[in-house]
Amino acid sequence: MASEPRTPAETSTPCTTAVGCRTVSKVWAQGTARAHEALRDIDLDIGPGEFVAFLGPSGCGKSTLLYLIAGLEQATGGEIQSFGKVVAAPSPDRSLIFQETSLFPWLTVWQNVSFGLSIRGDGLDQRKSVAREALQRVGLAEAMEKRPDELSGGMRQRVAVARALAMRPKVLLMDEPFAALDVQTRQKMQDFLIDVWRESSASVLFVTHHIDEAVALADRVVVFTARPGRIKTIVPIDLPRPRDPFSRECEALRRQLTDLLRDEVDRAFAEQEALAESV
Numbered sequence: 050m051a052s053e054p055r056t057p058a059e060t061s062t063p064c065t066t067a068v069g070c071r072t073v074s075k076v077w078a079q080g081t082a083r084a085h086e087a088l089r090d091i092d093l094d095i096g097p098g099e100f101v102a103f104l105g106p107s108g109c110g111k112s113t114l115l116y117l118i119a120g121l122e123q124a125t126g127g128e129i130q131s132f133g134k135v136v137a138a139p140s141p142d143r144s145l146i147f148q149e150t151s152l153f154p155w156l157t158v159w160q161n162v163s164f165g166l167s168i169r170g171d172g173l174d175q176r177k178s179v180a181r182e183a184l185q186r187v188g189l190a191e192a193m194e195k196r197p198d199e200l201s202g203g204m205r206q207r208v209a210v211a212r213a214l215a216m217r218p219k220v221l222l223m224d225e226p227f228a229a230l231d232v233q234t235r236q237k238m239q240d241f242l243i244d245v246w247r248e249s250s251a252s253v254l255f256v257t258h259h260i261d262e263a264v265a266l267a268d269r270v271v272v273f274t275a276r277p278g279r280i281k282t283i284v285p286i287d288l289p290r291p292r293d294p295f296s297r298e299c300e301a302l303r304r305q306l307t308d309l310l311r312d313e314v315d316r317a318f319a320e321q322e323a324l325a326e327s328v
C-alpha cells in the first residue's frame with residue numbers, strides 16, 4: 050500500500066485544522082448491485098490536540114469515517130484534508146488503533162512497537178530507543194522483552210497505543226479500542242488514554258457507542274444519525290478532567306446524549322430487522 054511521505058512543507062505549514070471533512074460521502078461497492086450507502090455529507094473540522102468522540106448506533110458509519118480519515122479507503126464524494134493536505138493514502142501522521150489488537154505473536158513487545166519504524170528503515174538502536182520511550186509512556190517499560198501472549202488484554206491494548214505513538218502521529222484514530230475489555234480495565238484505560246493524549250498533543254478521534262465513554266473522554270461528541278450516517282449534532286463538553294461520572298453535569302450530558310441517540314438506535318434496529326427479513 051502506498052504511503053504519503055512526510056515532507057518538510059507538510060511539517061512546517063501552520064494549519065489550524067488537524068482533520069477537515071467536506072461533504073464526505075461513502076457508498077460501499079458503488080455502481081454494483083451491492084451498493085450500500087454508509088455516510089452522507091459529513092462536514093467536520095477537528096483542531097490540533099482536540100479529543101473528539103464519534104457516537105452513534107451500530108452500523109451508522111463511524112468506523113467507515115475513521116478508515117476514510119486514515120486513508121485506508123477512499124470517499125465516494127467530498128474531500129478529507131489533514132493539516133492542509135488532501136488525504137489520499139495512509140500516512141505515519143495518522144495512526145489507527147482497532148478494537149482487537151493484532152500484535153505479531155512471534156515478536157517481542159518492543160519489536161511489535163517498533164515494527165513501523167523498521168519498515169521505514171530505522172536502525173536497531175534507534176528503533177529500540179523509540180520503543181522504550183513509547184512503552185514508558187504507556188507504563189510498560191518492564192515488558193520490552195515479553196511476548197504478546199504473556200500480557201493481559203489491557204496490556205496488549207497499551208502496547209497497541211505505544212506502537213501508534215512510536216510513529217509520532219499528529220492524529221490518533223481509535224476504533225472502539227477498549228470495547229473488548231472488562232468494565233474496570235476499560236475505566237483504567239480511559240484514564241491512561243487521557244494522560245497519554247495530554248503528553249502527545251495529538252488529536253484523538255475516538256469511535257464508541259458507549260455514552261459514558263464519550264462523556265468521560267471527549268472535548269466534543271459528534272452524534273451520528275442511523276445509516277446513512279450524517280452528523281445529527283455536535284455536543285461540546287467543557288468540563289475539566291478527570292471527570293466525576295456522578296456529577297450533575299455528567300449526568301445531564303448522558304441524558305442529553307441518550308435522548309439524541311434514542312430515535313437513531315430505533316431506526317437502526319428497524320433497518321436491521323428489515324434486512325434480516327429480506328434475506
Ligand code: ADP
Nearest residue numbers: 077085087106107108109110111112113114276
Ligand atoms: P459503525 O462503525 O458505525 O458500526 P461501519 O462504518 O462499520 O459502522 O458500517 C457502516 C455500514 O457500512 C454498515 O452497514 C456496514 O455493514 C457497511 N460496511 C462497512 N464496511 C464495509 C465494507 N468493507 N464493504 C461493504 N459494506 C461495509
